Amino acid sequence: MLHIVACIKQVPDTKIIKMNPKTNTMDRASAPAILNPYDAHAVEEAVRLKKKYGGTVSVLTMGPPPAVKAIKKCIELGADEGYMISDRAFAGADTLATSYALTKALEKIAKHQPIDLVICGKMTIDGDTGQVGPGIARRLNIPPLTGVKKVVEINKEKGYAIVQRKLEDGYEVVKSTLPCLFTVEKEINDISFAPLPNMIKAARYQPTIWTADDLENVDRKQLGLKGSPTIVSKVWAPPKPEGGQLLEGTAQEQVNKLLSIIFEKKELFQ
Amino acid sequence: MNFDDYRGIWVYLEVKDGKIAPVSLELLGAGRKLADKRGTELAGVLIGSNVKPLASTAFVYGADVVYVYDDPIFEHYRTEPYMRALHDCCQKHKPEVLLYGATPTGKDLASAIATDLPTGLTADTTMLDIEEDTGLLLASRPAFGGNIMATILCKKYRPQMATVRPKVMKALSPQPNRTGKIVEEHISLREEEMRTKVLEVVRETTKKVRIDEADIVVAGGKGMGSKEGFQLIHQLADALGGAVGASRDVVEAGWIDHHHQVGQTGVTVTPKIYFAIGISGAIQHVVGMQNSELIIAINKDPNAPIFQSCHYGIVGDALEIVPLLIERIKEELPNIKTASKLKEEIHHA
CATH class of the missing domain: 3.40.50.620 (HUPs)
Structure with a gap:
């Protein structure tokens, strides 16, 4: 029986977020909070592996109290248990401090039930870094397998996993000892429709919530803003380019003008 | 330290x-x-x-x-x-x-x-x-x-x-x-x-031009209306011998595979000609193509930020403009090819 933990994050939907042009800050109220899309694939894959090999899927998140909603979404997708670490001490964490706090929570979860596999999304859409997953793997001292696009085999008895890792121009097949950590690409699966019983379970579900004090052997200097080596020194609106020349006239005239412009690059069309 | x-x-x-x-x-x-x-x-x-x-x-x-x-x-x-x-x-x-x-x-x-x-x-x-x-x-x-x-x-x-x-x-x-x-x-x-072993490396060589190596990239966005409308992007790319690019939202909508996504979370491209068609031009897209030699934007909305990031723009409905463009290219391209071939022959003669 496998114990798989998916690490997930609730994020603002950056596609529709509005910026305050005066302060260059995000108007968080303008964007709904969603389960990070890559993480949905991580949970989906964990649930599929559970169905194939048997076991339990737990999900773990760090975030403010409303992030419970993201855990409920994972229960809908088929996760069995949800854990959340939530504390002001975690606030302002960069990727290093985030992987530290999540690792402490994973160690606590593993005390109840040893973990065979950790799965993370490739990256979050608000941070866009992809650094937290590999960071957790290093801290747990397990192999990180980033960019997994297919799980070929998991063999708990013999203690290995075989996956396909996406490369720029293809993929590689890698065998790793268990436990290990995957970060997954979106193409690894299609999200299934949540069955009704899961939705009912999710509606009632309350995750286990821990504060910093509930975690063990925590070095508080490594948490949150204090534990973050990187700081954002300034944010600014991206430089505005000068802008192009608009072609005028009827559609046909515009197209003709455009054609003469692109055909000036004769060397491309020989 | x-x-x-x-x-x-x-x-x-x-x-x-x-x-x-x-x-x-x-x-x-x-x-x-x-x-x-x-x-x-x-x-x-x-x-x-x-x-x-x-x-x-x-x-x-x-x-x-x-x-x-x-x-x-x-x-x-x-x-x-x-x-x-x-x-x-x-x-x-x-x-x-x-x-x-x-x-x-x-x-x-x-x-x-x-x-x-x-x-x-x-x-x-x-x-x-x-x-x-x-x-x-x-x-x-x-x-x-x-x-x-x-x-x-x-x-x-x-x-x-x-x-x-x-x-x-x-x-x-x-x-x-x-x-x-x-x-x-x-x-x-x-x-x-060592706890990991690489068993096999598989190169996926496709017939299609790789988007980050193409001289011409034709990229489409939500302005193409639908997955069907997006086919026009493929047709224009084919007509020009270029590669197909896409904005993040059409990749997320499943109109095209992630490999084609241009931008911060996709591929960065620097072709000789870049078409942004029906793409609003969020900075996340623009950072992936702003170093292209010639950027052409087609968009219905005259206030779309893409017009700030292009060299030439057409304000108009992509679904009307692109078919016209494909038609004219198919007419003209053989002439250009013949002309350059003729020139070459004269040069050699």
Whole structure:
């Protein structure tokens, strides 16, 4: 029986977020909070592996109290248990401090039930870094397998996993000892429709919530803003380019003008 | 941590198909500027099997020093052995700045090293600068889906690390006679201790032009209306012999595969002609194509930000303009080809 933990994050939907042009800050109220899309694939894959090999899927998140909603979404997708670490001490964490706090929570979860596999999304859409997953793997001292696009085999008895890792121009097949950590690409699966019983379970579900004090052997200097080596020194609106020349006239005239412009690059069309 | 012990700008030299990856050469170009401003050395770190001869390429592109870890255990990239080699190198020679290409390999390696050292790591940087007197690295990147730019600092730890987007920085023109110092390093690693093994590497060579290598990229966005409407993008690309690109939202809508996504979380392209059709032009998209030679935008909305980022624009419905364009190209292109062929024949005659 496998114990798989998916690490997930609730994020603002950056596609529709509005910026305050005066302060260059995000108007968080303008964007709904969603389960990070890559993480949905991580949970989906964990649930599929559970169905194939048997076991339990737990999900773990760090975030403010409303992030419970993201855990409920994972229960809908088929996760069995949800854990959340939530504390002001975690606030302002960069990727290093985030992987530290999540690792402490994973160690606590593993005390109840040893973990065979950790799965993370490739990256979050608000941070866009992809650094937290590999960071957790290093801290747990397990192999990180980033960019997994297919799980070929998991063999708990013999203690290995075989996956396909996406490369720029293809993929590689890698065998790793268990436990290990995957970060997954979106193409690894299609999200299934949540069955009704899961939705009912999710509606009632309350995750286990821990504060910093509930975690063990925590070095508080490594948490949150204090534990973050990187700081954002300034944010600014991206430089505005000068802008192009608009072609005028009827559609046909515009197209003709455009054609003469692109055909000036004769060397491309020989 | 005594900051004075940390000197030099380093670039991790990624090896791809037996050569130094283009992004690493770009980083040597960017790193050279930082090193000169700071008055320090530019070094590369080369890890692999039979890679020592590649050091000369790094010198030609601007490196003063190359640290080499050459061992069969490094035949394929794997996090564990590569990380232990680079970690060893950092502890011995203490760089002030260490840059990686923001490729799958560079990001994997950088994330692991940052955790172990530990130090700060900025992802997907698109602008780099350094403070001359303090050596503080100013690493800037689009943030929050590209809605803003942010400058990230790492004040209390060394080395300062960043991954940098491919095709954003410029490689220097090669100087064939330029040489430097090779420092051979060794670390004892035993294959039996490695927890991962690469069983097979599969290259997926498609007939289609690779988007990051194409001279012409035709990219479409939500303005194409539907997956069916998006077929016009494929048709225009075919007519021009170009590759198909896409904005993030149409990839997320499932109109086209992620491989085609241009932008901060997709591919960066620098073709000779880039078409942005029905794409609003959020900065997250623009950073992936702004270095293209000629950018053409077609959009219904005259206020769409894409018109700020293009050379020529057409305000109009893509579903009307693009079919006209395809029709005219099919008419004209044979004439152009004949004309150039004729010219060539006359030239040879």
